[in-house]
Amino acid sequence: GQNIDQPTEMTATEGAIVQINCTYQTSGFNGLFWYQQHAGEAPTFLSYNVLDGLEEKGRFSSFLSRSKGYSYLLLKELQMKDSASYLCAVRGGYQKVTFGTGTKLQVIP
Amino acid sequence: KAGVTQTPRYLIKTRGQQVTLSCSPISGHRSVSWYQQTPGQGLQFLFEYFSETQRNKGNFPGRFSGRQFSNSRSEMNVSTLELGDSALYLCASSLDSLANTDTQYFGPGTRLTVL
Numbered sequence: 001g002q003n004i005d006q007p008t009e010m011t012a013t014e015g016a017i018v019q020i021n022c023t024y025q026t027s028g029f030n031g032l033f034w035y036q037q038h039a040g041e042a043p044t045f046l047s048y049n050v051l052d053g054l055e056e057k058g059r060f061s062s063f064l065s066r067s068k069g070y071s072y073l074l075l076k077e078l079q080m081k082d083s084a085s086y087l088c089a090v091r092g093g094y095q096k097v098t099f100g101t102g103t104k105l106q107v108i109p
Numbered sequence: 110k111a112g113v114t115q116t117p118r119y120l121i122k123t124r125g126q127q128v129t130l131s132c133s134p135i136s137g138h139r140s141v142s143w144y145q146q147t148p149g150q151g152l153q154f155l156f157e158y159f160s161e162t163q164r165n166k167g168n169f170p171g172r173f174s175g176r177q178f179s180n181s182r183s184e185m186n187v188s189t190l191e192l193g194d195s196a197l198y199l200c201a202s203s204l205d206s207l208a209n210t211d212t213q214y215f216g217p218g219t220r221l222t223v224l
Contacts, residue, residue: 031210042113042199042215043152050210087152096165097142097213101151 002026002092004100011106012078020073020086020103028093034062034073035087037102043087046073075105083107111136113202113216121222127188130219134181134202140164141183142213143175146197155198158183159205187221195223 003025012018024032031050035043049055049064049071061074075082085102092098114133122128134141142165143155154167158177175185181202187194197220201213 033212035215042217045212045214048210048212089152094165095211096154096157098154099144099152101149 002090002096002098004088004090004098006086006088006100006103008101009104009106011108012075014078014080014107014109016078017074017076018078018105020075020088020105022071022073022088022100024069024071024088024090024100026069026090026092026098029066030091030093030095032062032064032071033089033091033097034060034071035089035099037085037087039084046086078107080107080109113200113214115198115200115216115219117219118217119220119222121224122190123224124190124192126190127186128190128221129184129186130198130200130221132183132185132200132202132216134183134200135214138202138204138214139181140203140205140211141177141181142201142203143183143185144199144201145169146199146218147195152199155185190223192223195221197221 005023034046037043047062054063059076064071087102088100140159142157144152157165161177177183197218199218200216203211203213
């Protein structure tokens, strides 16, 4: 089976840096995805990691450690529009994608 | 390129009825996956279709079914609706889910309310 854990909620200040963690236990591993979902909208793709290390994309970075079953999404220079849910998803055996329940991030002034 | 479209966007049904939801993937995408999203459970995988064949299935009862047409458009059907089926149903398309780098793109969803 597959199990993905993320914190339920986080609060951070505008302009700051926030790290959203994701731990997973899966049968098979073929990549980890991060999605952003604003309230009432569809999830949008942010990043993909399949090898260990850091992937940087502008203000967003994602890190993966396969041996630890661990990933994090790092958001820098937080803006109010970054208030959203962040979903961690793992592609496991048979290419099946499993999503975590998401972390609701609130950015405050 | 147009994104993933889903119809209808909102639906209200009563217990015992059945419902059909439709999804049109991004042009060129051959894989379509369906998810149920509820506040407590997050995104739950329903099934995935590729080239008109169901390739993966989640842990949902047989009341949930789907199909894919030759143009990659997909439908999902829920029969004998229960109150617990109230949720946002999301469709995601991708080029080919067998490629590790394959990325899913989501439609806006269909909000189903069962009364």
